[in-house]
Amino acid sequence: MRIKLKVNEEVREADVSPDTPLLYVLRDDLGLFGPKFGCGLGQCGACMVHVDGRAVRSCITPVEAVAGSAIVTLEGLGGPENAHPLQQAFIDHQALQCGYCTNGMIMTAAAFLSENPDPSEGEIRGALSANLCRCGSHTRIIRAVKAASQKQNERGAK
């Protein structure tokens, strides 16, 4: 079945069965690399994308449920020329080792910061507590999120 999706501000079409999890459609049919398969069970956060501004686990979201919604992936958040403050902060703080969790960390944090622009360290930990990282990059990730929130706030204040 052909399904229309709005991804990263473009209308895209995929020919898949409607119960296909969004993750596979984004990766395999639309050629995106940001969201990752980590568990397929909604437990790790590697597959995170934004659906209408909310962080959503694409591995357990059937594609038919988001037809008509605005989907944003890591690629859509920013790129080398227009890096999102979180992306820049992850580079500045070298906030990863293997980087397999990075998509989920940045996408979760981006949605979180838009709700809570000036979080405490404890709030950042809380917001990311359902995202797993096996390399132990947590402390750098916390620092990067904090730095990004400060940057965003400085920009906002100008």
Add this chain to the structure above:
Amino acid sequence: MSLAYKPSRREVVIGAGVLTIAFSLAGLLPPVVAQTGLPGSLGKTPALDAWLRIDAGGGVTVFTGKVELGQGIATALAQIAADELDVDMARIDMITGDTALTPDEGYTFGSLSIQQSGMAIRFAAAHARQILIARAARRLGATPDSLRVEDGLVFAGKESVSYWQLAEEGLFERDAGGGAAPKPADERRYAGRPIQRRDIPSRVFGQQSFLQDIRLPGMLHGRIVRPPGSGAVLAAIDEDRISAMPGVKNIVRDGSFLGVIARGEFQAIQAAEALAGVARWSNQARSSSSQELPELLTSLPARSSVIAEKDRGARLVAAKKISARYTRPFQAHASLAPSAAIAQFDGNQLTVWSHCQGVFPLRKALAQALRMDTENIRVIHAPAAGCYGQNGADDAALDAALLARAAGGRPVRLQWMRGDEFRWEPFGSAMVIDISGAVTGDGRLADWQCAVKGFTHSSRPGDGAGNLIAARHMANPITPPPARNIPRPTGGLDRNAVPPYQSDRLKVMKHFIAEGPLRTGALRSLGSYANVFAIESFMDELAALAGIDPVAFRLKHLGDTRGRAVIEEAASRADWGSPMTAGHGRGIGYSRYKNLGGYLAVVAQVAVDADSGEIRVMRAVAAADCGEIINPDGTRNQIEGGIVQSTSWTLMEEVSFDSGGATLSDWLSYPILTFDQVPLVDVHLMCQGPKRTTKKPLGAGELAQGPMAAAIGNALYDAVGVRLRDLPLTPEKVRAALQEKGEG
């Protein structure tokens, strides 16, 4: 397509500006080093052109047999090459593990990559520079030591010639050996500095970065269906129902190996689920083990050997003796991504993309399993999620190859499901460590008797294809090679089992069990994790017995000045000895990895909730001496990660199993540390600055695993006065110990 990093023209130093290179070679050439054995992997692969190539277009290609596992090795090796060649780092293109292109450097493991590949590249590049300079001198009619190099441009006064002009076919077709000495450390521009890793931007921007991101024309998707237990045998399948499912191309069966290939990924997943439902297996009954782990382990037969023994004769009269048993369960690598591989077979040539730790050993195993010639197989490394040792990578590579043979020449991308990884990865071995010791009246260590018992810590493919799961399941199976008992000096089960402390009498035994209930393999630091946990816990127990502060007690028995220095540094940075509030505690752990690598001491600060029994690790303060460090930020990142990972292993990780294997299925059955539980981590690196010149690299990746475990156990004791010796240190065990203490 290529996953190779396309360098920008700028390499960024963390917290500093952009580097420029311009300096004189005067006085540098041509010091000759004595060629008694070539450094690092040059010994095995001496050909210069195996390591680097100057491209007429203005680039330098550097080849390494090591692979990127998230540790930043490709960046560190590029730093080394750029320094020795006097070129901008952005010119360096790194080619990592590829059986068609790179030297064979075995596996990427043991915190050895800088020592092996880094030193090979350093000496090869220094030699290459010497060759280029000699050519330039002739071309420019000048003496070599009057020349100056700026980013590959060789100057004699105002006249210049570039490497790219000098380079020609065959220039490096010779063995390293007449070689130039590498630069002294203070003339290096990149090595020793926190250069940003080159592979990070693609990951934060969601660009193609991982094996999982490789897309080949006509690529199909594969999934496998493993037996319901390790002894189960495939009896029959009703293929027709599955073949009729949408997208399904092939069902692949070879003995008890079962898989499916489909056009779409989700179609492959659905078909595999259905296939699991219709497959009938014999011999699939599973029963729970009748024994708990320590008893199971102690009851199994073992090969015993003495690994260290000392008796100074003149024995001190031992005043006080104690003994203790420390245990560790099976633990999982639990990589964030389940293993994956891509394979393509054109009827003659097999190409496999794998996130394995060694492309050459994997190729050998694939050849054996598939009854092919190694020349007809190419294995190319591509990065995936961190592995921390041998996860399912190699197994997945064989799975993918078996599927690809049935795919009519089309590439097949295989990805394990979460449960495949949790049930079938080669786990870290369970261990039992018994120690008894004695201290004299004046607090001297008089006796140390230790016995460590456990399973193999190495089931790598290079030992034989029978180490791969599918090779055991095929219709024409391959028997596993004998369990590897890694010899000293590094050891496996007994890694770091010999204490670094002086004792008048000492005996350390290893009891190696060849066969156990689970397939076990290399998990970061191997036996060192539990051995150091045991030794360092026991040191605290002895210190308490002697009535001496744990740090002072260690220093009293440690002769190695570098070891003493990291202990003192970590203790002072953690305010050792300053008072703490009730329920809070501090503990230290120390080791020199493998007794011959890097040094690390760490102080953990914990808060213990007496009601729930939960240990919360608040802070970890570490000092490490890794010898020469190529990239301090990368090193710090590795050690920070090791500390967090060890905290997770130590507080909560344990593989449940029964007679059919592991009974894990997902992250709920194998929880790991999450953000709300992660300590703040502070890592201090020793011997930075000018003094680093004289130190050899000692490795960093695995230093923290054992010391951190012991630091937590010791901090628990400091906080609430209970000693736990059975890993992991769960809230239930803390509660039970507190209760016992209250009653006692």
